[in-house]
Amino acid sequence: MLKLIVCIKQVPMVSELPWDSRTGTLKREMAEGMMNPACKHALEAALRIKREYGGHITAMTMGPPMAAEVLYEALTLGADRGVLLTDKQMAGADTMITSFTIARAIEKECPEFDLVICGSQTADSETAQVGPQLAEELNIPCAAYIESLECKDKCLRMTRLSDDFLETLEMDLPGLVTITTRQFRPRYATLSGLEEAFQFSGITTLNAADLGLSPEQIGMKASPTRILDVFSSTAEKKNHVMTGAVKKILEEVFEKFGDKIGSAMEKDLKTHEHSD
Amino acid sequence: MKKTAKEIWVFGDYRNYFRNRVTLQLLAKSVELAKKTGSQVCAVIFGNGVQEYVNEYIAHGAEKVYVIDHDSLHEYHVETYVVLMEMIVRKYQPEMLLVGATCFGREFAPRVAKRVHTGLTADCVDLEINGDGLLVQTAPAFGGNLLAKIITPHHRPQMATVRAGVFKELPHDYHASGKVIPIPVPKRLPENRVRLIRSKHEPPRTNRIEDAKIVVCGGRGMGSKQKFKKLFALAELLGGEVGATRPVVYSGWADDDSLIGQAGRQIKPLLLLSFGISGAIQHTAALSDAKFIIAVNKNPEAPMMKMADVAIVADANQVCSALIREIRERIRS
Ligand SMILES: Cc1cc2nc3c(=O)[nH]c(=O)nc-3n(C[C@H](O)[C@H](O)[C@H](O)COP(=O)(O)OP(=O)(O)OC[C@H]3O[C@@H](n4cnc5c(N)ncnc54)[C@H](O)[C@@H]3O)c2cc1C
Numbered sequence: 001m002l003k004l005i006v007c008i009k010q011v012p013m014v015s016e017l018p019w020d021s022r023t024g025t026l027k028r029e030m031a032e033g034m035m036n037p038a039c040k041h042a043l044e045a046a047l048r049i050k051r052e053y054g055g056h057i058t059a060m061t062m063g064p065p066m067a068a069e070v071l072y073e074a075l076t077l078g079a080d081r082g083v084l085l086t087d088k089q090m091a092g093a094d095t096m097i098t099s100f101t102i103a104r105a106i107e108k109e110c111p112e113f114d115l116v117i118c119g120s121q122t123a124d125s126e127t128a129q130v131g132p133q134l135a136e137e138l139n140i141p142c143a144a145y146i147e148s149l150e151c152k153d154k155c156l157r158m159t160r161l162s163d164d165f166l167e168t169l170e171m172d173l174p175g176l177v178t179i180t181t182r183q184f185r186p187r188y189a190t191l192s193g194l195e196e197a198f199q200f201s202g203i204t205t206l207n208a209a210d211l212g213l214s215p216e217q218i219g220m221k222a223s224p225t226r227i228l229d230v231f232s233s234t235a236e237k238k239n240h241v242m243t244g245a246v247k248k249i250l251e252e253v254f255e256k257f258g259d260k261i262g263s264a265m266e267k268d269l270k271t272h273e274h275s276d
Numbered sequence: 277m278k279k280t281a282k283e284i285w286v287f288g289d290y291r292n293y294f295r296n297r298v299t300l301q302l303l304a305k306s307v308e309l310a311k312k313t314g315s316q317v318c319a320v321i322f323g324n325g326v327q328e329y330v331n332e333y334i335a336h337g338a339e340k341v342y343v344i345d346h347d348s349l350h351e352y353h354v355e356t357y358v359v360l361m362e363m364i365v366r367k368y369q370p371e372m373l374l375v376g377a378t379c380f381g382r383e384f385a386p387r388v389a390k391r392v393h394t395g396l397t398a399d400c401v402d403l404e405i406n407g408d409g410l411l412v413q414t415a416p417a418f419g420g421n422l423l424a425k426i427i428t429p430h431h432r433p434q435m436a437t438v439r440a441g442v443f444k445e446l447p448h449d450y451h452a453s454g455k456v457i458p459i460p461v462p463k464r465l466p467e468n469r470v471r472l473i474r475s476k477h478e479p480p481r482t483n484r485i486e487d488a489k490i491v492v493c494g495g496r497g498m499g500s501k502q503k504f505k506k507l508f509a510l511a512e513l514l515g516g517e518v519g520a521t522r523p524v525v526y527s528g529w530a531d532d533d534s535l536i537g538q539a540g541r542q543i544k545p546l547l548l549l550s551f552g553i554s555g556a557i558q559h560t561a562a563l564s565d566a567k568f569i570i571a572v573n574k575n576p577e578a579p580m581m582k583m584a585d586v587a588i589v590a591d592a593n594q595v596c597s598a599l600i601r602e603i604r605e606r607i608r609s
């Protein structure tokens with residue numbers, strides 16, 4: 001049996017919400033926050049390992065109290081236990097400190113783990129840094145962007161596509177992998193399943209003091225990077241704005257810019273209605 | 277804070293050399309930064325038989341190249357490279373370390389940062405030096421149309437990763453000369469805990485959208501998978517490639533390889549047709565080299581419309597269909 005830890009993050013991501021093409025609206029039941037897509041795939045990888053080799057899955061997340069939602073989702077899908085790291089002092093951590101904090105929680109709550117599984121990246125920051133840094137913190141081997149996994153005698157065989165190289169890798173456990181969204185298509189939680197999960201008592205909540213961490217070691221305070229300034233980035237060009245009937249607009253487009261379109265196509269286009 | 281050497285380091289990521297120009301692009305940017313800080317631009321290369329890359333980096337702006345060249349380094353290996361980089365960063369204390377955001381770089385850089393305990397900003401879209409001589413790293417933030425300026429005030433080196441295509445390489449200078457600092461490989465390299473069993477070069481899965489002269493790009497405003505298909509017809513007619521935004525890829529209307537943006541591909545078409553795309557920075561970051569942009573959106577205020585040469589305020593589907601008809605008629609037979 002393998003002891004697995006899956007690190008999942010809740011991302012508040014209105015712009016990434018699934019789009020209901022039938023009604024033309026966002027699926028707003030998820031508007032509050034959702035499990036980061038790559039983390040879903042990571043969880044799916046863990047669930048498949050559990051099915052194949054037997055295992056125990058701990059889902060762990062650091063975030064505001066609301067982040068417990070993704071742990072309930074994970075429990076519904078088949079995780080055995082949830083660990084929520086939440087503390088105002090932990091807020092604003094960069095990847096350096098996020099991985100530090102999660103590592104301490106792993107050492108405290110499940111020191112005997114075989115495999116830590118992370119998503120390759122989060123949808124809100126997409127740094128893809130937490131996984132590899134967590135492996136450094138725990139001093140275990142790491143392979144990122146994994147697309148398939150096989151386990152034999154506590155040795156993991158993996159494949160990944162890395163910069164146009166299809167690589168087959170092997171490492172002895174304990175170790176850490178990060179999972180992309182290319183494979184391990186996730187299953188979805190049913191609403192009734194979710195309701196049930198909320199009645200489980202499988203979630204442990206820990207704050208900084210529980211982890212024996214002082215305020216100087218965590219959160220924004222401890223993070224090496226600082227945000228100086230945040231600004232909007234829209235670049236504006238002087239341009240032609242065209243409105244009205246589509247047919248008319250396109251005629252004008254070809255009249256004025258037909259040569260640009262034609263030369264990109266390397267074809268000679270008729271740019272005027274009347275030219276032959 | 278430790279005292280550092282006046283050196284800007286660029287990690288020499290030479291795998292896929294001809295397709296992967298990001299190291300050269302970083303060298304070019306470093307030359308610019310070094311003018312402000314009075315630093316030396318240095319490349320760092322690990323591997324076996326890497327002399328040709330040493331020469332290339334010198335020709336592209338490196339004044340100094342640190343080289344660890346050894347039989348045992350014939351594999352491109354993250355863990356070993358992390359160990360070596362930690363070792364020489366500790367020894368030489370560069371003030372900055374820039375790494376290309378390739379798959380390899382994105383696994384390598386965070387681990388180096390962790391080991392030397394410093395900050396790392398991922399996927400910068402700009403780098404500059406401020407009045408205090410600090411590296412200001414501009415990166416997209418909070419998932420929207422926002423950019424953040426980030427600094428690493430107290431830890432060294434200041435580290436950043438940058439995607440290919442953000443900066444431009446300098447022309448090859450055949451007369452350039454640079455200093456080469458060979459560094460012996462440490463006697464006891466730790467054993468690789470991750471073993472590379474096989475590595476097969478896999479040509480890119482799709483046509484090279486990066487090189488396409490015409491790109492037809494669609495966003496969520498196309499409405500559905502079915503309607504999105506029209507863009508493929510249009511692209512075929514134009515002899516171009518189809519690109520997509522992230523929500524489109526997530527919804528399965530187009531595959532992963534067509535993602536245009538920071539998390540996907542960088543493009544430089546002569547003509548970009550953009551349909552139903554709002555123009556979030558993560559997407560538009562990849563469009564800066566598009567020569568001529570025609571955007572279609574119902575909303576004239578969408579950022580994508582503001583950066584287009586021609587902004588058509590209309591329904592994306594209608595325009596797409598009409599355009600297919602028009603082009604068919606206008607191609608001289
Ligand atoms: C870390 C990170 C990395 C990211 N990387 C990428 C990336 O690489 N590439 C990428 O694309 N995104 C990326 N994103 C997502 C990005 O922020 C945006 O959410 C995304 O680009 C928006 O896609 P969109 O324009 O298709 O959708 P929306 O923002 O939903 O825009 C749809 C547009 O269509 C218009 N519209 C609606 N109906 C019609 C109609 N009938 N006719 C015409 N117009 C219509 C609307 O006015 C709107 O402007 C990233 C986000 C994060 C946080």
Ligand SMILES: Nc1ncnc2c1ncn2[C@@H]1O[C@H](COP(=O)(O)O)[C@@H](O)[C@H]1O
Nearest residue numbers: 007008062118119121122127128129130
């Ligand atoms: N706050 C968090 N709690 C739990 N896991 C996290 C957290 N942040 C990042 N991770 C893990 O690290 C991966 C990469 O995140 P990132 O470096 O932010 O792109 C995610 O897919 C998660 O598996």
